[in-house]
Amino acid sequence: MPEPILNTRGLTAFYKDFQALYGVDLSVDQGEVLAIIGANGAGKSTLLRSIAGLMRNGADQIAFKGQPIGALRADQVAALGIALVPEGRQLFPSLSVEENLLIGGRIKRPGPWSLEAVYKLFPILKERRNQASTSLSGGQQQMVAIGRALMSNPDLILFDEISLGLAPIIIKDIYDALPGIVGGGMSAVIVEQDISKALSVSSRVYCLQEGRVSLEGATGEISREAISRAYFGVE
Amino acid sequence: MDWLNAIVQGTLLGGLYALFAAGLSLIFGVMRLVNIAHGDLIVLAAYLGLTTTVALGVHPLLALIVVVPAMAAIGYALQRGILNQTLGDDLLPPLLVTFGISVILQNALLEVYTADPQKMNAGALETASFDLGGLTLGWLPVLTMLVAIAVIAGLQWVFYRTPLGRAFRATSDNQDIAQLMGLNKAHVFGLAMALALAVTAIAGLFLGIRTSFDPSIGGGRLIFGFEAVIIGGLGNLWGTLAGGVILGVAQTIGAKIDPGWQLLAGHIVFLLILAVRPNGLFPRVAA
Amino acid sequence: MNLNDYSVTRTTREARIAALIGVVVMAALIAAPWWAGRADMRLLSELFLYLALASLWNLMAGYAGLVSVGQQAFVGLGGYMLFALTMFAGLHPIVAIGLSGVIAAAVSIPVAALLFRLRGAYFAIGTWVMAEVFRLVFAQISALGGGSGSSLPVDIVKSLAASRSGREALSYWLALAAAAGVVAAVYLFLRSRKGLALTAIRDNELAAGSLGIDILRAKFLVYVVTAAMTAMVGGLIFLQKLRISPDAAFSVNDWTAFVIFIVVIGGIGTIEGPIIGTLIFFALRETLADLGTTYLLVLGAVAIVVMLKAPKGVWGFIRNRFDLQLFPLGFRVRFPEKRKGD
Numbered sequence: 001m002p003e004p005i006l007n008t009r010g011l012t013a014f015y016k017d018f019q020a021l022y023g024v025d026l027s028v029d030q031g032e033v034l035a036i037i038g039a040n041g042a043g044k045s046t047l048l049r050s051i052a053g054l055m056r057n058g059a060d061q062i063a064f065k066g067q068p069i070g071a072l073r074a075d076q077v078a079a080l081g082i083a084l085v086p087e088g089r090q091l092f093p094s095l096s097v098e099e100n101l102l103i104g105g106r107i108k109r110p111g112p113w114s115l116e117a118v119y120k121l122f123p124i125l126k127e128r129r130n131q132a133s134t135s136l137s138g139g140q141q142q143m144v145a146i147g148r149a150l151m152s153n154p155d156l157i158l159f160d161e162i163s164l165g166l167a168p169i170i171i172k173d174i175y176d177a178l179p180g181i182v183g184g185g186m187s188a189v190i191v192e193q194d195i196s197k198a199l200s201v202s203s204r205v206y207c208l209q210e211g212r213v214s215l216e217g218a219t220g221e222i223s224r225e226a227i228s229r230a231y232f233g234v235e
Numbered sequence: 236m237d238w239l240n241a242i243v244q245g246t247l248l249g250g251l252y253a254l255f256a257a258g259l260s261l262i263f264g265v266m267r268l269v270n271i272a273h274g275d276l277i278v279l280a281a282y283l284g285l286t287t288t289v290a291l292g293v294h295p296l297l298a299l300i301v302v303v304p305a306m307a308a309i310g311y312a313l314q315r316g317i318l319n320q321t322l323g324d325d326l327l328p329p330l331l332v333t334f335g336i337s338v339i340l341q342n343a344l345l346e347v348y349t350a351d352p353q354k355m356n357a358g359a360l361e362t363a364s365f366d367l368g369g370l371t372l373g374w375l376p377v378l379t380m381l382v383a384i385a386v387i388a389g390l391q392w393v394f395y396r397t398p399l400g401r402a403f404r405a406t407s408d409n410q411d412i413a414q415l416m417g418l419n420k421a422h423v424f425g426l427a428m429a430l431a432l433a434v435t436a437i438a439g440l441f442l443g444i445r446t447s448f449d450p451s452i453g454g455g456r457l458i459f460g461f462e463a464v465i466i467g468g469l470g471n472l473w474g475t476l477a478g479g480v481i482l483g484v485a486q487t488i489g490a491k492i493d494p495g496w497q498l499l500a501g502h503i504v505f506l507l508i509l510a511v512r513p514n515g516l517f518p519r520v521a522a
Numbered sequence: 523m524n525l526n527d528y529s530v531t532r533t534t535r536e537a538r539i540a541a542l543i544g545v546v547v548m549a550a551l552i553a554a555p556w557w558a559g560r561a562d563m564r565l566l567s568e569l570f571l572y573l574a575l576a577s578l579w580n581l582m583a584g585y586a587g588l589v590s591v592g593q594q595a596f597v598g599l600g601g602y603m604l605f606a607l608t609m610f611a612g613l614h615p616i617v618a619i620g621l622s623g624v625i626a627a628a629v630s631i632p633v634a635a636l637l638f639r640l641r642g643a644y645f646a647i648g649t650w651v652m653a654e655v656f657r658l659v660f661a662q663i664s665a666l667g668g669g670s671g672s673s674l675p676v677d678i679v680k681s682l683a684a685s686r687s688g689r690e691a692l693s694y695w696l697a698l699a700a701a702a703g704v705v706a707a708v709y710l711f712l713r714s715r716k717g718l719a720l721t722a723i724r725d726n727e728l729a730a731g732s733l734g735i736d737i738l739r740a741k742f743l744v745y746v747v748t749a750a751m752t753a754m755v756g757g758l759i760f761l762q763k764l765r766i767s768p769d770a771a772f773s774v775n776d777w778t779a780f781v782i783f784i785v786v787i788g789g790i791g792t793i794e795g796p797i798i799g800t801l802i803f804f805a806l807r808e809t810l811a812d813l814g815t816t817y818l819l820v821l822g823a824v825a826i827v828v829m830l831k832a833p834k835g836v837w838g839f840i841r842n843r844f845d846l847q848l849f850p851l852g853f854r855v856r857f858p859e860k861r862k863g864d
Contacts (some may be wrong), residue, residue: 054411074414081417090412094404103405106398107417152417269643271591320830326642330589331786331829338779339822342815454774459652461647465640499658502651506636509648513639 003066005030005187006051006082006156011061011070013043013050020046022211028156033178033188035202035219038193039231042208044191045087048158051189052084053077064156079107083154087161089145091133097144098129104148111153112184118147121177139170146174146181156187163194175201195227209233237491240370245487248370249480250380251445254438255460256467256475257386258431264394264470265403265427266322268329272337274457276432280306280439282348285355291452295355303436310432314425324425335398337453342448352447361444368475379441383479386434393430394472403427414432417511455498462505468515477517537849551698555691563694567762567848570701571802574755575777576796577704578748583782584791585720586744589642591778592649593634595656596749600756604659605766608678610665615682617695619757626753627746634709634745638738650774650810671767683848684752693762700758704751709849711747714718716740724791783825789835793849798837820850 004027013021021043028034038044049055051062053074067172069077083104083184091100101118119126122143128136133144142162149157163171171194178201182188199205199219207215207230215222215230255277262268270276270415280302287298316338321328363374394400406413406423414420442448442456459482467478482501489500554563575593582588603622607613613621633652640648661669683689711717720740756777760766770776780803788799803821810817832839 052415054414073419074411075417075419078415078417086412086415090409092405092408092412094408095401099401099404102398103401103413103416103418106402148416269647271647317826317830326587327583327589327790328829328833330591330643331644331782332826334591334779334782335822335826335829338775339819339826342818342822345815346819454650455654458647458651461644462651465644495658495662499655499662502655502658506655507652509636509639 003030004028006062006064008047008062009050009060011047011050011057013046013055013057015046020211021050024208024213026206026213026216028189029204031182031185031187032204033182033190033202035049035198035205036189036191036200036208037193037205037227037231038208038214041191041210043211044208045160046211047208048084048160048189048191051077052082052158054084078152078154081109081153081155082158083149083152083156084143084158085149085160085162087164089138089141091141091144091148093132093134095133096130096138097125097133100133100144101125101147101151105151109153113150113153114142115151118150121180122147133169138167139173142166142170142174146177150181154186156189157181159188159190161191161193163192163197170196195231207231236420236467238488241487241491242484243370244376245484246480247376247483248487249463249476250376250383251438251441251474251479251481252459252463252482253383253479254386255456256442256463256479257383257472258434258438259457259460260464260470260472261390261431261476262427262432263464265407266424268318268322269333269401270318271330271333271457271459272340272453273333273435274455275337275340275344275453276306276309276435276461277439277456278344278448278450278453279309279470280338280432280436281355282344282353282439283436284440285294285348288355293335295357295440296360298355299437299440302440303433306432306436306439307429310428310430310435311425313432314428315421316427319421319424336364341450341453348450350370350451352449354447355440355443357444375441375445379445382437382441383476386437387476390430390434391472393503394405399426412457459501462501465515466505466508468518471515471517472518474515474517474519478515519520539751548702552695554698555687555694560690563690564689564762565804565808567694567697568698571755571759571762571798572784572803573701573800574704575752575781576583576788576800577701577708577793578752578755579778579781580790580792580796581708581711582744584785584795585717585724586741588741588745589646590649591646591774591782592651592653593748593752593781594772594774594777595649595653596630596752597756597759597777598653598656598660598768599629600753601766602666603753604757604760605666605672605674609675615678615757615761619754619761620783622757623750623754627750630746630749633749634742638742638745653772653774657768660771661768661801667767669768671765671770674761674766682761693758696758700755704755705793705797707751712793716743720744721728723840731759780821783821785835787828787835788826789837789841790837791834792837792841792861793840795835795837799835802836817844 008024008028011021011024011064012019024043024047036047038043046055050057053069053072053076057070059068059071061067064077064080065084069080070211090175092103098115101115105115124140125143125147126139133141136144146162162174166174175197190202191197202219205219205222206213207227209230210233214233215226259270259273262270283302283305284295284298287293287301288295317332318329321332357375360375360378364371365374394403402413402418402423405416406418406420410420414425462482463475463478465478466481467474467476481504485504486497486501490497492500551566554566558566575597579590581591582590600619600622603625604615606619607618607621608615637645637648637652660666666672679689683692712721723737723740760771784799784803785796786799787802788797789795806821807817810820828835
């Protein structure tokens with residue numbers, strides 16, 4: 001059995017007085033693509049933000065490659081090899097396309113990803129490299145956001161709602177590119193509202209409901225009924 | 236010819252005001268911080284320059300070698316030690332804390348250097364001049380203007396052409412996402428303040444060579460810098476230079492009408508521009 | 523459990539006790555000319571005027587979110603109006619002070635129209651520029667002594683009261699009335715619909731906006747009213763000093779720095795804060811005055827530490843500890859002693 005690259009134990013998270021996560025236990029194996037599904041407000045984004053270091057969590061609640069990272073800042077977590085593609089893309093508007101990618105490569109970890117490799121994956125970005133990132137279409141912006149995360153050559157990449165607000169044809173393009181991204185041994189966690197998209201690329205799935213894990217299992221072994229029960233909480 | 240002379244001298248004076256303003260503009264751009272102690276930090280730099288020239292017996296311009304790194308270090312320490320704690324959605328903490336720092340600096344300088352006006356001795360540079368088309372230009376004001384242009388060009392280059400500038404812009408855009416890129420915002424802000432105070436060091440030295448100074452004049456320098464920033468348009472460094480020049484020209488023309496009107500004329504021009512163009516003359520075009 | 527077990531109340535037992543103590547203290551203070559010495563009365567007068575300035579600045583910064591470092595503009599304007607109106611228009615000093623409030627309100631309207639174009643921290647520095655403009659303008663008026671200033675003529679001083687002790691008592695009572703009047707006015711304003719709206723804005727601008735509260739108009743009103751009252755306090759300050767000069771009248775240290783420190787240390791955004799802060803400020807000043815500039819160093823450092831570590835100041839600390847509110851503003855729900863029926 002391979003060691004999980006990441007696991008959380010009893011993970012809790014708060015926004016001021018509001019508790020968003022109630023003791024989430026989860027593990028991501030080396031090289032696997034994990035999907036996290038759940039309704040709006042189930043805590044999916046909070047979970048990714050916690051892993052990436054953007055929330056305050058207990059030090060031992062999150063371990064990456066056996067090392068506790070729950071209390072680290074996001075920049076420290078990033079340096080260890082975790083990258084987040086945030087919900088809503090969140091490119092830097094003051095930076096050009098290429099500058100957005102370059103700043104993603106500030107953390108220079110060894111690996112296959114470079115400016116050239118990203119341009120090869122998304123050739124349109126090379127054409128638009130000197131444009132303001134805000135001038136791109138939504139799909140192109142999403143490509144920049146993914147490329148920006150890849151530039152640091154992370155061992156674990158977190159995707160938060162990458163299909164949100166994009167046209168189906170664009171979503172297909174982006175999902176078609178995923179195997180090329182995670183094929184090289186990189187582990188990935190994909191958060192999606194679109195269940196079928198998430199299941200199509202992942203080997204295992206967790207369902208979150210009101211800040212707790214309501215279902216967990218291999219993608220092929222879980223029935224639709226179990227998923228909708230876990231998703232909506234109907235018995 | 237008198238009027239032309241006033242305009243030219245005012246333009247050169249604007250170089251000094253642009254130096255006052257550049258640091259203010261930089262830290263506002265990166266972290267939306269308005270530092271009320273900025274003027275007192277300029278005066279602190281002037282005193283550090285004075286002490287360096289006296290202690291080492293060097294020319295004030297050579298003192299830059301000591302004062303620039305010293306002010307940069309003070310800036311970094313100030314930001315990481317105190318100012319980072321004040322940043323957030325609430326406007327009050329940074330304002331009141333920098334206001335407190337301003338009062339502390341003023342009184343600490345009083346304690347160490349007394350209230351007596353001081354001046355740095357720059358030798359021949361203070362009086363040297365040359366003729367240009369019937370006008371007499373002092374080398375010192377001309378040098379100040381050239382340095383101001385160089386400083387702003389340098390800041391512009393750092394901001395738009397270097398990884399450090401990229402980090403500044405990214406952190407200014409979105410602190411959380413910048414943190415995801417491995418940028419520690421506390422450190423980035425520290426570097427921004429260090430750079431701002433390095434510029435402040437240059438401003439302080441040119442101030443101290445040009446005129447006499449005492450611990451109480453910081454507020455006035457803050458105001459000149461602030462006026463230059465607003466006249467030029469927020470977030471536009473070259474606009475800041477233009478703002479400094481407009482302020483300088485207004486003051487010299489005011490002084491020509493009546494010596495008591497020098498400062499008032501500058502303020503009035505500032506208020507007029509605020510009334511007519513609240514975003515300044517050259518606001519940065521929104522991307 | 524039923525709803526009748528709850529009661530909604532505005533006043534608290536502590537507030538009633540405080541009010542009672544307040545009445546006793548006020549009575550003693552009103553009687554001061556009969557029991558206090560000349561120096562004590564001067565000190566108390568100064569304390570009252572600072573309390574008035576602090577309460578006004580707190581109303582702006584702590585409730586309306588208008589952080590001004592230029593209120594010396596209106597202190598000085600009020601002082602100069604007292605001198606000008608008594609010397610050139612022959613008005614009685616008290617009438618002149620009242621009129622200076624009206625003038626300051628009129629002046630503050632265009633000033634606010636300009637300064638409100640500046641956002642947040644830049645507004646703060648803008649107010650300072652404005653104060654500088656006022657200072658430079660008054661330094662140009664030679665009839666008022668130009669840059670060196672002037673003294674209030676003896677016959678005007680004598681018009682207040684014939685005897686020296688009468689004048690001292692009167693100016694003491696005026697200072698006391700100013701402090702009590704400002705605190706009461708701020709309190710009543712904050713209890714009013716507009717005042718509660720303002721507090722709502724401070725606590726949540728988004729929510730207040732959605733309630734249809736006109737944020738800008740409320741802030742504008744606060745700025746103008748504060749300017750008027752600050753100018754009247756300024757008139758009283760220079761009625762005590764009997765001498766005015768541009769540097770003294772528009773001093774950023776005397777009329778803004780100290781006032782800000784008082785409010786921050788006492789507790790910004792509370793009515794009690796400026797009162798506590800004024801008491802602390804004068805206690806520190808009377809004990810540390812010999813230290814000169816060191817005293818200001820200490821004051822600045824204390825203000826910074828309070829801002830960073832206890833942003834609600836001394837009063838905020840006390841209030842959190844003991845759940846006290848001496849000037850009840852909002853309504854509170856009183857929970858039943860014991861839950862019945864479950």
